[in-house]
Amino acid sequence: MINKASYPESVLEDRFELLDYIKEHDKRKIILVGGVDTGKTTLATFLIKNLKYNLIDADVGQKSILPPATVSLGNYKEGFLCLSEIKEEKSYFIGSTNPTQFIGEMLTGVKKLADYAKEYFIIDTTGLINGAGEYLKKMKIELVEPDLIVALQKSNELSHILKPFIDKVDIFYIKPYIGKKYSREERKDIRENKWKTYFNNAKEIEINFEDYIISGSKAFQGERITDDEKLLLENIYKWEILYGSKCEGKFFIVKKDVKVVKRSVDKNLIFYMEPERFNNLVVGLIDNEGFCSGLAIIKEIDFKNESLKLITPSSLKNVREIRLGRVKLENGERLIDKDYI
Numbered sequence: 001m002i003n004k005a006s007y008p009e010s011v012l013e014d015r016f017e018l019l020d021y022i023k024e025h026d027k028r029k030i031i032l033v034g035g036v037d038t039g040k041t042t043l044a045t046f047l048i049k050n051l052k053y054n055l056i057d058a059d060v061g062q063k064s065i066l067p068p069a070t071v072s073l074g075n076y077k078e079g080f081l082c083l084s085e086i087k088e089e090k091s092y093f094i095g096s097t098n099p100t101q102f103i104g105e106m107l108t109g110v111k112k113l114a115d116y117a118k119e120y121f122i123i124d125t126t127g128l129i130n131g132a133g134e135y136l137k138k139m140k141i142e143l144v145e146p147d148l149i150v151a152l153q154k155s156n157e158l159s160h161i162l163k164p165f166i167d168k169v170d171i172f173y174i175k176p177y178i179g180k181k182y183s184r185e186e187r188k189d190i191r192e193n194k195w196k197t198y199f200n201n202a203k204e205i206e207i208n209f210e211d212y213i214i215s216g217s218k219a220f221q222g223e224r225i226t227d228d229e230k231l232l233l234e235n236i237y238k239w240e241i242l243y244g245s246k247c248e249g250k251f252f253i254v255k256k257d258v259k260v261v262k263r264s265v266d267k268n269l270i271f272y273m274e275p276e277r278f279n280n281l282v283v284g285l286i287d288n289e290g291f292c293s294g295l296a297i298i299k300e301i302d303f304k305n306e307s308l309k310l311i312t313p314s315s316l317k318n319v320r321e322i323r324l325g326r327v328k329l330e331n332g333e334r335l336i337d338k339d340y341i
């Protein structure tokens with residue numbers, strides 16, 4: 001498997017100073033913050049190897065621990081060279097590899113994993129430090145309450161994130177590693193490879209809506225439409241309605257057209273789509289504790305019979321909820337908008 005970071009051949013002097021500082025001051029909850037390609041994952045590898053701490057992998061865009069589109073806790077593994085050799089202990093479903101629209105999921109996930117681990121962990125984060133990235137980093141620090149922030153800062157590009165914590169949390173500054181910069185394409189290729197590895201031995205399974213909580217789409221919120229509403233909408237718009245729900249006065253309709261006609265539908269009132277829109281969507285298999293025990297891909301949803309065909313390498317044992325994400329895997333990864341379904 002291709003990975004960006006592994007144990008560095010030569011370790012910069014300030015990394016050893018950091019290691020000594022952590023040992024000397026008994027720091028147990030550590031978060032790494034820095035821009036893109038500043039060497040966070042490489043630093044996490046060095047620290048985990050020397051401290052035998054656990055990894056909280058919140059670098060959702062370039063994860064080391066599988067599965068993708070989650071944040072994960074992995075336990076220290078003797079003799080590892082690359083963090084991707086670390087197996088997940090617990091994961092939380094984000095549903096995307098870009099955290100920008102998923103700040104709530106990211107924060108909940110990292111907090112749950114940190115609570116689970118209790119202490120002796122290093123949090124590896126994304127390189128997003130502006131816009132949504134600023135809020136994400138700040139809130140993560142507020143929630144997790146680390147006892148050390150390691151800031152990989154060249155000049156003062158992290159000051160807007162760190163300002164509120166300067167007199168509250170210990171901050172250790174180190175210089176970013178100036179090395180290879182990865183393009184969007186290279187990053188995407190690394191992710192593609194991880195998706196392929198994860199779904200390598202996936203098998204098809206079929207499940208019924210009634211056996212699981214299905215969530216993550218407006219389709220499964222609110223209440224089902226009545227027979228009268230269904231008939232009315234079918235007559236007006238010349239649709240066959242396969243599934244319909246309503247929430248706060250708005251209809252959510254999965255339909256097929258039965259006639260070619262010109263339709264003028266008020267989109268503020270009716271959100272409609274074809275069933276195929278859900279195909280190839282990544283879903284999280286969520287257990288009783290709210291953790292993600294695996295991922296699956298939707299092959300097809302039969303809305304009429306209320307069943308779902310999935311492929312997954314995971315077992316559905318202890319799975320309570322199927323949570324729809326916002327990544328489609330069709331000729332590679334395609335990220336979709338939160339409002340798409």
Ligand SMILES: Nc1ncnc2c1ncn2[C@@H]1O[C@H](COP(=O)(O)OP(=O)(O)OP(=O)(O)O)[C@@H](O)[C@H]1O
Nearest residue numbers: 004005008036037038039040041042062127177179
């Ligand atoms: N101390 C080091 N010695 C040698 N190479 C390094 C060192 N630190 C980082 N690198 C290299 O620099 C590149 C970026 O490092 P890394 O992936 O650790 O950065 P990152 O900040 O985690 O990136 P991202 O923004 O994707 O989270 C990688 O190719 C890595 O191997």
